[in-house]
Amino acid sequence: MAVDLSPIDESLLATIANIHGMPKGAFNIRRDGQLVERHNSAYVEISTKTDNPGIDIKVKPGTKGESVFIPVIVTQSGLKDVVYNTFYIGDDCDIDIIAGCGIHNDSHAASEHDGIHSFHIGNNCRIKYIEKHYGEGEGTGERILNPTTNVFMGENSFCEMEMVQLKGVSSTVRDTNAKIGAGSKLVLTERLLTHDDQTAESNVVIELEGEDSSVQVVSRSVAQDNSVQIFNPLVIGKAACRGHVQCDAIIMGNARVKSIPGIEADSPDAILMHEAAIGKIAGEQITKLMTLGLTEEEAEQEILDDFLS
Amino acid sequence: MLELKNLVFEVPVKEGSKETKRIIDDLTLAIPDDTFTVITGPNGGGKSTLAKLIMGIESPTSGQILLDGEDITEYSITERAKAGIGYGFQQPARFKGMKVKKLLEIAAGEKLPMLSCNQYLSKVGLCSADWLTREVDKNLSGGEVKRIEIATMLARDPKLAIYDEPEAGIDLWSFDRLTETFRSIHDAGNGRSIIIISHQERIIRLADNIVLLENGKISTTGTPEEIMPKLGLVRKMATGCTLTEPTRLHITEIPTTC
Numbered sequence: 001m002a003v004d005l006s007p008i009d010e011s012l013l014a015t016i017a018n019i020h021g022m023p024k025g026a027f028n029i030r031r032d033g034q035l036v037e038r039h040n041s042a043y044v045e046i047s048t049k050t051d052n053p054g055i056d057i058k059v060k061p062g063t064k065g066e067s068v069f070i071p072v073i074v075t076q077s078g079l080k081d082v083v084y085n086t087f088y089i090g091d092d093c094d095i096d097i098i099a100g101c102g103i104h105n106d107s108h109a110a111s112e113h114d115g116i117h118s119f120h121i122g123n124n125c126r127i128k129y130i131e132k133h134y135g136e137g138e139g140t141g142e143r144i145l146n147p148t149t150n151v152f153m154g155e156n157s158f159c160e161m162e163m164v165q166l167k168g169v170s171s172t173v174r175d176t177n178a179k180i181g182a183g184s185k186l187v188l189t190e191r192l193l194t195h196d197d198q199t200a201e202s203n204v205v206i207e208l209e210g211e212d213s214s215v216q217v218v219s220r221s222v223a224q225d226n227s228v229q230i231f232n233p234l235v236i237g238k239a240a241c242r243g244h245v246q247c248d249a250i251i252m253g254n255a256r257v258k259s260i261p262g263i264e265a266d267s268p269d270a271i272l273m274h275e276a277a278i279g280k281i282a283g284e285q286i287t288k289l290m291t292l293g294l295t296e297e298e299a300e301q302e303i304l305d306d307f308l309s
Numbered sequence: 310m311l312e313l314k315n316l317v318f319e320v321p322v323k324e325g326s327k328e329t330k331r332i333i334d335d336l337t338l339a340i341p342d343d344t345f346t347v348i349t350g351p352n353g354g355g356k357s358t359l360a361k362l363i364m365g366i367e368s369p370t371s372g373q374i375l376l377d378g379e380d381i382t383e384y385s386i387t388e389r390a391k392a393g394i395g396y397g398f399q400q401p402a403r404f405k406g407m408k409v410k411k412l413l414e415i416a417a418g419e420k421l422p423m424l425s426c427n428q429y430l431s432k433v434g435l436c437s438a439d440w441l442t443r444e445v446d447k448n449l450s451g452g453e454v455k456r457i458e459i460a461t462m463l464a465r466d467p468k469l470a471i472y473d474e475p476e477a478g479i480d481l482w483s484f485d486r487l488t489e490t491f492r493s494i495h496d497a498g499n500g501r502s503i504i505i506i507s508h509q510e511r512i513i514r515l516a517d518n519i520v521l522l523e524n525g526k527i528s529t530t531g532t533p534e535e536i537m538p539k540l541g542l543v544r545k546m547a548t549g550c551t552l553t554e555p556t557r558l559h560i561t562e563i564p565t566t567c
Contacts, residue, residue, distance in 0.1 A: 306407035
């Protein structure tokens with residue numbers, strides 16, 4: 001397959017989607033607002049949207065064991081790429097979706113990617129979604145990622161979403177919205193590391209609409225240097241449902257973290273909980289790892305790596 | 310061999326105060342290779358401080374610490390760990406996101422096969438293979454995290470292992486296993502030395518040498534046969550306090566108008 005991918009492109013794709021060369025199965029690789037390569041499978045059909053930039057991904061009912069890759073890379077400075085990716089997942093599917101965006105910006109102008117992902121998940125599905133965001137480059141140009149994720153879950157489905165922002169993203173505003181049907185469960189894990197003068201804001205609104213629906217929101221973040229993070233997760237229980245929100249942050253240097261987990265019960269049968277913690281790395285943790293032969297710096301890195309793992 | 314020479318550790322009486330209090334008072338002690346030493350004594354006698362001084366968690370005010378003839382007084386914790394000293398904490402730290410297997414691997418300094426990890430864990434009474442993927446976080450009970458701490462020491466296998474009250478927080482069933490583990494490390498006779506800080510009679514009985522530490526000084530040393538009678542452990546059960554009558558509460562006597 002003759003696709004023109006530079007070493008920078010390949011390295012970004014490996015970082016965000018762990019793919020080397022062209023992946024197997026259905027995929028759509030987008031670079032600088034343009035389609036690089038697309039592949040459909042017998043069960044997954046990807047088509048270009050006619051109204052907005054972006055793609056529709058249709059997964060046939062009963063699709064099992066397939067992976068769908070839709071990574072985006074931005075290597076052009078000064079580009080603002082807005083893309084709408086909409087998934088229509090039929091009943092009884094069991095699939096993995098790997099998305100993510102990598103920006104390489106060596107210049108002074110900002111590069112921005114705003115991905116609007118929507119997931120219409122049918123009944124009795126098992127979905128795993130992994131999204132990694134990453135920025136790199138020597139330039140002073142900002143690397144901006146503003147993803148919006150909308151999830152609509154049918155009945156008795158399970159969806160695990162792992163959203164990770166590794167490093168190098170100057171500014172991000174993440175909006176995640178979900179409506180969860182009867183008997184369905186969503187596990188939303190967000191992991192974030194900011195450094196230097198970066199800012200990150202994450203707004204999450206989960207509506208538990210069906211009986212016996214549930215959600216677990218887990219946010220783990222590390223704020224270093226002068227970076228600022230704000231978390232606003234909100235879980236609304238509209239039926240006999242269960243919701244748990246957990247925000248944990250490690251703060252370092254002169255960073256600031258604001259965490260406002262919210263729960264709202266619109267039904268007397270909703271059981272909702274939230275917890276939030278912000279703190280430095282404990283001295284006793286460093287000491288313990290030093291007694292196992294790590295240096296202070298290695299111990300700190302180990303603690304951060306595990307916390308964000 | 311570990312040698313402590315004229316070790317002194319002083320702390321300010323109050324924060325910012327120039328007046329100091331001596332926690333370890335001109336202490337000299339030698340721990341030969343291949344020995345099992347128990348340091349015991351009353352609370353506040355300086356036992357844990359002494360263990361921390363050996364590991365480098367605290368720095369002495371004066372005096373010298375030598376390991377195999379090398380002066381390690383100025384060594385950092387990391388350097389002492391690399392020189393062969395290990396430390397089992399009384400209240401081990403917890404780590405969010407760190408799996409038990411990872412901690413064992415950091416301790417061992419290498420990737421470990423599942424089987425080895427399970428062997429270390431089963432020696433401390435954690436027999437389910439599920440333990441390897443559990444996180445060493447606040448979801449573990451105090452006893453569980455303590456047992457994992459001891460398993461990390463087994464994985465590290467230091468030349469000189471210091472355990473600060475390993476029995477604290479451990480249930481009786483696991484305690485039996487723990488004493489067996491200490492006995493087998495000792496019986497292996499491969500040059501490893503163990504220092505245990507303990508009040509437990511059964512651990513004290515395992516020792517080659519007992520050091521009784523009071524007010525920062527060694528008040529006596531010797532074998533269990535020599536020292537045990539002086540510790541007064543046998544009298545512990547005979548004495549004790551008598552229960553008083555529980556206070557009777559009369560609801561009618563409690564004013565309800567306030």
